[in-house]
Amino acid sequence: MRIGYKACFPARSALPVVLAASLGLSACVTPTAQRTSSWPDNIGRTIPAPTAPGPGQNPTPGASTAHTPTPLYSPPVAVAPPPKVLPAYPKSADEISSQAVLSLMKQARSARAAGQYDQASGALERAQRIEPRNYFVWSALGRVYLDKKLYDNAESVAMKSNSLARGNVYVELENWKVIAAARQAQGDAIGALQAQVKVDEIQRDLAGG
Amino acid sequence: MMARHMAPPARKSRLVIPRSFVYGAAAVVLVLGSIGLIVFSFYLVSLDKDIRTRFAGVRWALPAQVFAAPLELYAGLNLDAGDLKHELERLGYRDSGSLEGPGTFSLNRQGADIYVRAFHFWDGPRAENRISLKFDGAGVASVSDADSGESRDIVRMDPMLIGSIYPQQQGEDRVLVKLEEVPELLRDGLLAVEDRDFYDHFGISIRGVLRAMFVNLRAGHAVQGASTVTQQLVRNFFLTLDRTWTRKFNEMFMSILLERHYSKDDILEAYINEIYLGQDGNRAIHGFGLASWFYFNKPLGELRDHEVALLVGVVKGASYYNPRRNPVRAKDRRDLVLRVFKERGLIDEAEMRAAIERPLSVAGTKQGGVERYPAFVDLVKRQLRGQYKDSDLTDEGLRIFTTLDPRSQEALERNIAQGLAEIEKSRKLPAGTLESAGVVTSVGGGDVLGIVGGRDVRYSGFNRALDSRRSIGSLAKPFVYLTALEQGDRYNLHSMIDDEPIELRLPTKQIWSPMNYDRKLHGPQPLYMALAQSYNLPTVRLGLEVGEKAVANTLKQAGYTGNPALVPSMFLGAVDVAPVEVAQMYGTIAAGGFQSPLSAIREVTTKEGEPLNRYPIRVKQTLPEGPVYLVTWAMTQVMRLGTGRSAYGIVPDTMTLAGKSGTTDDLRDSWFSGFTGDRVAVVWVGRDDYKPMGLTGSSGALYIWSRLIRDLKAKPLDLIPPPDVEEQLADTVTGLKADEGCDSRLLIPYLRGYAPQSWAPCARAAESQPMQWLREIFE
Numbered sequence: 001m002r003i004g005y006k007a008c009f010p011a012r013s014a015l016p017v018v019l020a021a022s023l024g025l026s027a028c029v030t031p032t033a034q035r036t037s038s039w040p041d042n043i044g045r046t047i048p049a050p051t052a053p054g055p056g057q058n059p060t061p062g063a064s065t066a067h068t069p070t071p072l073y074s075p076p077v078a079v080a081p082p083p084k085v086l087p088a089y090p091k092s093a094d095e096i097s098s099q100a101v102l103s104l105m106k107q108a109r110s111a112r113a114a115g116q117y118d119q120a121s122g123a124l125e126r127a128q129r130i131e132p133r134n135y136f137v138w139s140a141l142g143r144v145y146l147d148k149k150l151y152d153n154a155e156s157v158a159m160k161s162n163s164l165a166r167g168n169v170y171v172e173l174e175n176w177k178v179i180a181a182a183r184q185a186q187g188d189a190i191g192a193l194q195a196q197v198k199v200d201e202i203q204r205d206l207a208g209g
Numbered sequence: 210m211m212a213r214h215m216a217p218p219a220r221k222s223r224l225v226i227p228r229s230f231v232y233g234a235a236a237v238v239l240v241l242g243s244i245g246l247i248v249f250s251f252y253l254v255s256l257d258k259d260i261r262t263r264f265a266g267v268r269w270a271l272p273a274q275v276f277a278a279p280l281e282l283y284a285g286l287n288l289d290a291g292d293l294k295h296e297l298e299r300l301g302y303r304d305s306g307s308l309e310g311p312g313t314f315s316l317n318r319q320g321a322d323i324y325v326r327a328f329h330f331w332d333g334p335r336a337e338n339r340i341s342l343k344f345d346g347a348g349v350a351s352v353s354d355a356d357s358g359e360s361r362d363i364v365r366m367d368p369m370l371i372g373s374i375y376p377q378q379q380g381e382d383r384v385l386v387k388l389e390e391v392p393e394l395l396r397d398g399l400l401a402v403e404d405r406d407f408y409d410h411f412g413i414s415i416r417g418v419l420r421a422m423f424v425n426l427r428a429g430h431a432v433q434g435a436s437t438v439t440q441q442l443v444r445n446f447f448l449t450l451d452r453t454w455t456r457k458f459n460e461m462f463m464s465i466l467l468e469r470h471y472s473k474d475d476i477l478e479a480y481i482n483e484i485y486l487g488q489d490g491n492r493a494i495h496g497f498g499l500a501s502w503f504y505f506n507k508p509l510g511e512l513r514d515h516e517v518a519l520l521v522g523v524v525k526g527a528s529y530y531n532p533r534r535n536p537v538r539a540k541d542r543r544d545l546v547l548r549v550f551k552e553r554g555l556i557d558e559a560e561m562r563a564a565i566e567r568p569l570s571v572a573g574t575k576q577g578g579v580e581r582y583p584a585f586v587d588l589v590k591r592q593l594r595g596q597y598k599d600s601d602l603t604d605e606g607l608r609i610f611t612t613l614d615p616r617s618q619e620a621l622e623r624n625i626a627q628g629l630a631e632i633e634k635s636r637k638l639p640a641g642t643l644e645s646a647g648v649v650t651s652v653g654g655g656d657v658l659g660i661v662g663g664r665d666v667r668y669s670g671f672n673r674a675l676d677s678r679r680s681i682g683s684l685a686k687p688f689v690y691l692t693a694l695e696q697g698d699r700y701n702l703h704s705m706i707d708d709e710p711i712e713l714r715l716p717t718k719q720i721w722s723p724m725n726y727d728r729k730l731h732g733p734q735p736l737y738m739a740l741a742q743s744y745n746l747p748t749v750r751l752g753l754e755v756g757e758k759a760v761a762n763t764l765k766q767a768g769y770t771g772n773p774a775l776v777p778s779m780f781l782g783a784v785d786v787a788p789v790e791v792a793q794m795y796g797t798i799a800a801g802g803f804q805s806p807l808s809a810i811r812e813v814t815t816k817e818g819e820p821l822n823r824y825p826i827r828v829k830q831t832l833p834e835g836p837v838y839l840v841t842w843a844m845t846q847v848m849r850l851g852t853g854r855s856a857y858g859i860v861p862d863t864m865t866l867a868g869k870s871g872t873t874d875d876l877r878d879s880w881f882s883g884f885t886g887d888r889v890a891v892v893w894v895g896r897d898d899y900k901p902m903g904l905t906g907s908s909g910a911l912y913i914w915s916r917l918i919r920d921l922k923a924k925p926l927d928l929i930p931p932p933d934v935e936e937q938l939a940d941t942v943t944g945l946k947a948d949e950g951c952d953s954r955l956l957i958p959y960l961r962g963y964a965p966q967s968w969a970p971c972a973r974a975a976e977s978q979p980m981q982w983l984r985e986i987f988e
Contacts, residue, residue: 098283098284098285099283099284099285099362100281100283100284100285100362100363102362103362103363104362104363118332118820118823119332121823121825122331122332122812122823125654125811125825125826126281126363128653128654128826129281129651129654129656130281130283132651132652132653132654132886132887133653133886133927141826145825148825150825152829153825153826153827153828156803156827156828156829156830157826157828159803159828159830160653160800160803160828160830163801163803163830163834163931164801166929166931166932167932
């Protein structure tokens with residue numbers, strides 16, 4: 001179904017009632033607002049995250065991909081102190097990854113444990129190709145690149161994971177640890193400290209303080 | 210006898226020779242004989258040394274083998290029964306109704322059984338195994354072990370061999386096989402036809418010569434050759450093909466020497482790998498291992514009787530019996546060989562009849578071998594250059610595992626070939642005048658998935674995808690807008706920009722007065738709309754406000770490697786870029802500002818499978834995420850309501866796309882570049898002679914691009930704002946904050962903190978604000 005823009009916006013002189021307006025809105029959403037994604041829409045640590053955000057492009061088969069899309073317009077509300085709700089972000093890859101990706105991540109874990117870093121990164125890169133936006137995969141890649149002493153790449157990959165994680169503190173925590181270690185190893189003490197501050201902040205948040 | 214009777218009586222007329230002379234002559238003869246013997250010994254010793262050096266050392270220069278990325282099979286993969294069949298056949302798998310051995314499969318709409326070949330991947334060997342797949346409406350529903358029924362999470366198919374890197378001049382290519390890998394029928398059948406006494410003779414066979422003469426006389430034409438396999442090997446290995454006595458002499462002695470030093474099996478194995486079996490352009494096909502791929506697109510072990518017979522038949526004359534060019538002649542030869550097989554008891558009567566009934570079943574086209582991707586292999590070579598010596602690549606048998614995705618490559622090739630023909634027809638252009646190039650890459654990992662360097666996709670000459678640097682026209686515009694959007698305090702997606710005439714005095718004193726493509730003025734435009742409609746005047750205005758230097762910097766951060774002249778025409782794409790570099794630049798936007806240097810290679814191993822080099826995914830954030838998100842959003846508007854909107858006549862409406870068209874002066878270049886959630890694709894259409902061809906980006910390249918995207922089965926773009934972006938409803942008239950009171954409103958992303966705070970006049974909240982204020986006074 002393709003909705004033409006002009007057809008969707010009636011003459012401005014009309015005075016629609018609230019109900020009609022909202023009905024009209026739901027039928028005339030802009031194409032970009034037609035989200036079919038399972039990604040969280042509201043990002044931010046104080047806003048409770050949706051129940052099952054997926055990796056966007058490869059939701060776990062059978063897992064719930066339903067979420068309530070953000071209404072196009074939400075009336076302004078008085079800003080209350082942020083609720084201290086522990087974010088409901090996925091804590092592990094199991095919640096958002098397909099079986100194939102989980103299997104490759106498992107292979108990578110055993111290879112890494114055996115010190116076979118090439119095998120580990122190879123398995124994770126295969127996983128990345130299957131689910132290019134799976135931030136757990138990117139995060140694990142960052143750790144392996146750190147093991148391989150590819151510090152610059154480890155930091156960048158962890159940043160990439162942060163970017164895709166859209167506020168998932170559990171993943172961000174791991175990523176900032178990798179970033180801190182990578183910066184430290186490259187002699188960037190200040191950068192490492194800044195990353196460590198992030199680690200501490202998130203840990204504090206998670207501890208409920 | 211006659212001579213003796215005819216000879217005159219000699220005794221009477223004989224001269225008396227002094228005894229001393231006789232002794233002297235005998236001494237001379239003895240000395241000369243000894244010298245001759247010494248020379249001959251030296252000759253033999255030198256031949257012997259030659260032979261041993263060649264045999265003991267590296268016997269063949271082994272061109273590097275280039276493999277495509279393997280197909281991964283797993284539950285959830287978007288691949289139906291038809292697609293899978295196509296994939297398997299491309300890999301040379303045979304639909305045999307039941308699993309007969311590696312390289313066979315059986316398939317119906319509900320599921321498939323595959324006998325997966327053994328393969329030595331870069332990370333280790335994988336044994337042959339049998340798997341079962343089930344399909345559902347969405348693709349592969351499950352993968353399991355065909356024997357135990359146990360579920361398999363992921364199965365890697367053996368990758369396709371897509372080419373090899375051989376020297377330009379004398380391009381010998383081969384795939385080495387060990388004697389124990391050679392099917393019995395090939396080994397015995399080859400000896401039955403070429404050298405029946407192989408295991409009995411000492412290098413040359415008198416019996417063989419006599420038999421060949423007899424057989425050939427009886428048949429009325431040459432059926433058997435007189436040379437032994439050893440002689441043929443020596444000839445192929447050490448000697449030229451000129452028919453001189455010296456060569457014959459050398460051949461004979463070398464054959465005998467070879468037999469002295471090496472076992473029969475060693476010699477036969479060398480023969481099987483050395484013999485010349487075909488020509489593919491300037492690449493010479495040597496050995497049965499490669500010939501099996503070259504003619505049948507599968508490994509030697511999977512050949513059937515009639516295929517073995519054809520290869521054995523071709524030994525006699527690869528050009529004369531070329532099954533692609535001379536199929537009738539080749540079939541006659543094959544059938545003759547099959548009769549020899551039967552006569553020697555290698556196959557029975559029924560098998561012979563069945564084999565003779567079969568067509569040649571040669572894979573690939575008339576000219577060449579199985580599918581090859583010259584433009585891609587060219588990119589692989591360039592990437593390897595500098596890291597490996599040329600001789601490493603042409604001689605050491607390296608195994609190169611690449612990123613090529615045969616599905617993407619095929620979609621790109623097909624759409625370029627068909628698209629150009631259709632465009633020429635509909636535009637009434639002379640057929641064959643348009644040229645094209647295209648690149649498909651992954652989003653995020655920097656993998657080059659497919660590349661086409663010209664209209665004739667099998668031609669390995671000028672690679673336009675890599676080498677044709679042409680003006681990119683409006684493909685440069687997203688980088689101008691991105692540069693502006695980085696300044697959140699000055700610009701947002703709804704900032705109004707004038708669409709008014711501009712006249713600029715250039716340093717050359719010339720006046721530059723750009724115009725819109727339609728030569729009209731459209732009044733002030735919201736920033737995103739100016740991009741969507743590809744208006745030139747607002748773009749130049751915006752570019753001048755942010756500055757050439759800043760825009761050039763954005764281009765470079767995206768991956769442009771040139772040094773653009775800092776002139777205003779840069780904003781309209783007066784920069785020359787090759788398609789592959791455009792893919793790099795758009796890829797950086799597609800990946801949220803993270804640049805991954807494009808790579809065509811994943812791993813390189815030795816011929817034994819020892820890993821030499823890995824190319825890990827590399828990323829670096831080079832552009833800020835928030836502004837990149839905003840420009841991506843604007844590029845989705847290009848597709849929804851701007852110059853890219855015709856794509857939605859081809860791809861489904863649910864497929865969110867971002868892209869941009871590009872057209873250069875006088876319609877010399879037609880570009881389209883854009884991306885989905887997981888694929889970046891760039892298409893260029895133009896003429897090699899730079900003449901105008903009358904196509905815009907939207908009427909030329911987009912035609913091919915949108916069909917390509919449809920066929921790639923790409924994942925839609927997922928627009929999820931990063932943390933530093935917030936979305937807000939905007940009144941499309943004023944660009945101010947809107948609510949349900951406004952009839953024309955749009956949800957627009959802004960850099961966090963920079964969304965307009967004032968309500969638009971139409972907003973209900975705007976009306977209620979003064980009321981609230983009044984109420985507060987009265988209360």
